[in-house]
Amino acid sequence: MYLKSLLRCSLLLTVVSPFSGAYAQKQPLRLWYQQPAAAWTDALPLGNGRLGAMVFGGVGVDHLQLNEETLWSGRPRAYSHPGAAQYLQPIRQLLAEGKQAEAEAMGEKYFMGLKDPDDSAYQLQKADWFKSVISxxxxxxxxxxxxxxxxxxxxxxxxxxxxGLEGTDGSLWFRTTFNVPAKWLGKDLVLDLGRIRDLDLTYVNGQLVGHDEGISKKRKYTIPASALKEGKNTLAVQVINFFDKGGFIGVKSTARTLVVYPEGGDADTVSLGNTWKYFIQNDTPPALPRYEADYLPFGDLYFRFAHGNNSRDYKxxxxxxSALAKISYSVNGVSYNREYFISAPHQCVVMHLTASKPGALSLQAVLNTPHKKYIVQKIDDHTLSLSLEVSNGVLKAAGYLYATATGGKLTVSDTxxxxxxxxxxxxxxxAATSFKNYKEVSGDPVAVCKAALSRVKGVPYNAIRAAHVSEYRKLFSTFSFTVPAGKNSDLPTNERIRQFNMKDDASLVPTFLMYSRYLLIASSRPGTQPANLQGIWNDLLTPPWGSKYTTNINLQMNYWTAEVLNLSSCTQPLFKMINELAVAGHQTAKDHYDAPGWVLHHNTDLWRGTAPINASNHGIWVTGAAWLCLHIWEHFLYTQDTAFxxxxxxxxxxxxxxxxxxxxKDPKSGYLISTPSNSPEHGGLVAGPTMDHQIIRELFRNCSAAAAVLKTDAAFAERLNTLIPQIAPNKIGKHNQLQEWMEDVDDVNDQHRHISHLWGVFPGSxxxxKDSAMMKAARQSLIYRGDGGTGWSLAWKVNVWAxxxxxxxxxxxxxxxxxxxxxxxGRERGGVYNNLFDAHPPFQIDxxxxxxxxxxxxIIQSHTGVxxxxxxxxxxxxxxxxxxICARGGFVLDITWKQGKLHQVKLVSKNGNTCRLKYGAQEIEVVTKKNGTYVFDSGLNRQ
Structure with a gap:
């Protein structure tokens, strides 16, 4: 019955003229600002699925930070741990005995995936390197x-x-001086340096006064009186970090740091100042073993204009x-305009610059990159190239910048x-890399670049622009969302965010939604990689969480909008990834669980790692593959594509x-349970987390339903149907909450960012x-979790409350x-940045x-077959x-509402399925024809 209900609904998206009503006026779909970007999260994103750029829009100097989707660290390799399966049962037994710490310790030692490079070899190299730098x-x-x-x-x-030291790891020295007044002589002093990443050795007047390691430790060292002298004293700090960020990072509170004061009180202090001298002693530490690879930036393009920064009328x-970024301003009476976009048809970043006065455009274009191994050189009289190699990886990349001009003189040097x-x-x-697929890196990026340029040369700019806009609009224009414009809707976007309220600017809600559609088109196209944690945009060599694919919520959340908001084709990269993960995950299933099929834990990368990573208390989580399979079934429900x-x-x-x-089988309850696993990133390694059971039940239902649609695999489907009621059910706990675990141990004061046990409400079904008691228990759990959270956590809660x-x-x-x-x-928190990027913080696109x-x-729900x-x-x-807007079963709808009530709905049936349509207490069944159109009034009466 569940399958039959779902299969009754379908919709073809069509673009029709707006319904009548004053609120349907055309509203500008744009983000805009009256000043250049001051930070990366002020810049505006462009993308064609493969290439990405962040446009800063400076006047005297403009900056485009560039990405190519396949530029990652790492290499093709084995990720799973042969022999790990022999520890599966012992870990299960420890959990069954309530010995969580022991189970986690065993999992950490014997069950995690493989790192690259080898950890034992690294420790020897690290010891030698460290000894050499501290000596x-x-x-x-x-x-x-x-x-x-x-x-x-x-x-x-x-x-x-x-x-300025992007990509720098290793040992740096910092020096400054401070004055000791005569009244402090004979006293021990406290040196407060705040927090340091990661290890420091601190000297005063050549004497070691302290050392520590760890970013969470605030450095407060005692300087013995014997080491001090009246007047100027020299402070030298050797800071060593082996990977990721390094240096003095202050404190999160308002407490003072970088000060010296007598022991016993800090009322009388001497500031160490903010300007320190530094020296890079050694920036080649051995490569840190990593479980998975990082998504990396490609480089930077700078335009340096001769007219300087003194502009007027900037925008x-x-x-x-149209997916066009525009910058306009005037200098000395001359109007300057720039138009930037990234073309999918021509596979290039396009930049068009004009001046209103002939001969007024003079500039220098420079390519750069944060990668250590790179070369910039002249190719010909119109072309500059950038080539690079990834440190701690195997990939190579190349970029060509080609220029043409009307009037003036164009020259190219090696810089x-x-x-x-x-x-x-x-x-x-x-731009291109040597990546061919997750197993092969033999590509020729130079040849790819030359071929791409050959398709651009000789083609007028307007023709390239027109092809870009036409191709893009075929995707973007399939959906629209309009509400009445408030008095703040014409403000610059940063001001709209700062002053946001629904009375004055309800239209920021559809702007945000349409921006998300833009971002998906820009970061996930057929033939590309899926959108990662940051879509396709990243400027750091060590980005947060590797800017990879976190599969215990974040990758999946990236595709929640694709089907319902009429961008179904943008899911193709996800399904291609699933095909590859199924191959890699088959080996992990064998090595770690001695099981058939495939498994995916909570992260993956370009090379399709599927083994547990990071730490056993959250890395051993087994339902990533099952969750991704929901997207397969959902795509079918929305499209009715049986070939897919x-x-x-x-x-x-x-x-x-x-x-x-x-x-x-759980010996206590008799139910089938998932063990070992965890409720993502919460509560440690356990047996039987609620989320796992919800996901597995849904997987079994959907797999069985798919077999029925395809008329195949009946015996397997029957086995799954038999297993479903044997899986541990959802349970209501003592606080009237939906239990997160088998045991009733939920803490009502716990406001953890993950709401994993509510997966069964959304995105699952x-x-x-239909079970109001369980739904109310889930609601109580969300009330306990609270209304705060990181950006993506707030986003998940929007869906569940809906x-x-x-x-x-x-x-x-x-x-x-x-x-x-x-x-x-100046502190970061969950929300949105000036460019409407979501803040975890930091930025995550989910x-x-x-x-x-x-x-x-x-606005619409169709997960119950109605x-x-x-x-x-x-x-x-x-x-x-x-x-x-799309609904399961293959339907596309136009919906108008007025004064809080449905006004009209137009339904287009993509496949001719029977559809059940509901509004409030009213429900009708509509027998449709393929490509038929049906219009209903507020009472669901056919018009």
């Missing part, structure tokens, strides 16, 4: 000559990487309906493209086969209003998500996609219109 103590001496050292402003909260914008006294110019950047389902069915089958073997049919509470989560990510004190999915859930209209409409969105 060189000359810079600690008072009379050491540091006259030629550069300076750095301390502290550096984001590490020295953010102040920069990102037009979402830059120079343009003098032109009227307009066009620049085209192409036939291709993907082996992945559903393989994931189910794994759990058929993996599930074991294991818990619906499934509870509480639109006002879902909108409250959207309001919290729209909180400025930087508070008045909150953009997840928040927009929640908005869609307010298309329910406006199930969670917030009272503060009384009027609106969506066109092209």
């Amino acid at each position: 060189q103590t000359a810079p600690a001496a008072v009379d050491y000559n540091d006259n030629n050292w550069p300076t750095m402003q301390l502290p550096t909260p984001e590490g020295w990487e953010r102040v 920069r914008s990102l037009d979402l309906d 830059a493209i120079n343009l003098q006294q032109a009227t307009e110019a066009s620049f085209y950047l192409v 389902l036939r291709v993907q069915y082996p992945n559903l089958q393989g994931a189910a086969q794994f759990f058929e073997k993996f599930l074991v 294991d818990i619906t209003w 499934r509870f049919k509480e639109g006002d509470h879902a909108l409250l989560m959207i309001k919290n998500l729209f909180t400025p990510a930087i508070d008045d004190n 909150g953009n996609f997840g928040g927009s999915s929640g908005i869609a859930e307010m 298309i329910e209209l406006l199930p969670a409409l917030p009272s503060e969105l009384p009027d609106g219109e969506v066109k092209g």
Whole structure:
């Protein structure tokens, strides 16, 4: 019955003229600002799925930070740990005996995946390297000559990487001086340096006064009186970090750091100042063993304009309906305009620059990269190239910058493209890597670049622009969302965020949603890699969480909007990844669980690692593959594409086969449970987390339903149907909550960011209003979790509150998500940055996609086999219109509402399925024809 209900609904997206109503006026779909980007999260993102750029829009100097989707660290290799399966049963036994710590210790030692490079070899190399750098103590001496050292402003909260030393690991020396007054002589002093990444050896006047390791430890050292002298004293700190950020990072509180004061009280202090001299002693530490690879930046393009910074009428914008970034301003009466985009048809970053006065455009274009191994050189009289190699990896990359100009003089050197006294110019950047697939890196990036440029040369700029806009709009224009514009809707985007309230700017809600569609188109196209933790945009060699694919919520959340918001084709990279993960995960299933099928733990990367990583208390989580399989079934439900389902069915089958073997009977309850596993990143290694059971039940149901659609595998489907009721069910605990674990141990004061046990409410359908008691228990659990959280956590809560049919509470989560990510004190928090990027913090793109999915859930829900209209409409969105929203079963709808009530709905049937349509207490069944159109009024009466 469940399958039959779901298969009754379908929709073809069509773009039709807007329904009548004042609220349906055309609203500009753009982000815009009156000043250049001051930070990366102010810059505007461009992308074509493979290439990405962040546009800063500076006047005297413009900066485009560049990405190519296949530029990662690491290499093709084995990830799973042969022989780990022999420890599976002992770990299960320890958990059954309540010995969680012992189970985690065993898992950490014997069950985790393999690192690269080998850990034991690294320890020997690290010891030798460390010994060599700490033995060189000359810079600690008072009379050491540091006259030629550069300076750095301390502290550096984001590490020295953010102040010019991107990619620098190893040993750095820092020096400054401080004055000791006569009244302090004979007293021991306290030296407060705040927190340091990662290890320091601190000297005063050549004497070691302290050392420590760890970013969480605040460095407070005692300087003995005997080491001090009246007047100037020399402080030298050797800071060593082996990977990621390094340096002085201050403290999160308002407490003073970088000060000296007498022991016993800090009322009288001497500041160490902010300007310190530094020296890079050794930046080649041995490569740190890593479980998985990192997504890396490609490089940077700078335009340095001869007209300087003194401009008027500045404006920069990102037009979402054309995927064009624009910058305009005037200098000395001359109007300058720039237009940037990344073309999918021509596979290049395109930059068009013009001046209103002939001969007024003079500039220098420079390519750079944070990678250590790189070469910039002239190719010909129009082309500059950048080639690079990845440190701690095997990939090579190349980029070509090609320029043409109208008027003036164009010259190319080995460092830059120079343009003098032109009227307009066009620049085209192409890039590629040696990546061919997750097993092969024999590609020729130079050949790819040359081929791409050959398709651009000789083609007029306007033709390239027109091809880009036309191709992009075929995707973007399939959906629209309009609400009445408030008085703040015309403000610059950063001001709209800062002043956001629904009365004055409800249209920021559809702007956010349409921006998320733009971001998905820009970061996930057929033939590309899936959108990662940051989509396709990253400027750091050591990005947060590797900017990879976290599969215990974040990768999946990236694709929550794709089907419902009419971007089904953008899911193709995800399914290609699933195909590859199923192959890699088969080996992991064998090595770690002695099981058939395939398994995926909580992270993967370009090389498709599937083994447990990081730490056993959260890395041994087994349902990543099963969760990804939900996207296969959902894609079928929305598209009714049986050919797709036939291709993907082996992945559903393989994931189910794994759990058929993996599930074991719990001796206490008699139910089948998942063990060992965890409730993602919460509560440690356990037996029987609720989320696992919800996901596995849904996998079994969907696999069985898919077999029925394809008329195959009946015996296996029957076995799955037999197992479903044997899996440990959802349970209501003593606090009237949905239990997160088998035991009733939930803490009502726990506001952890993950709401994993609510997976069955959303994105799953294991818990619906058909079981109102369980739904109410889930609601109570979410109340206990609270209304705060990181960006993506808030986004998940939007969806769950919408499934509870509480639109006002879902909108409250959207309001919290729209909180400025930087508070008045400069501290980061969950919310959105000035460019509407989601803040974990730092930036993660999943909150953009997840928040927009929640908005869609307010407007339409179809997960129970019925298309329910406006199930969670917030009272503060009384009027609106969506066109092209999709529902399961193959339907596309245009929906208009006025004064909080449904006004009209237009239904297009993609496949001719029977559809059940519901609004409030009214429900009808519609027998449709393929490509048929059906219009209904507020009472669901056919018009």
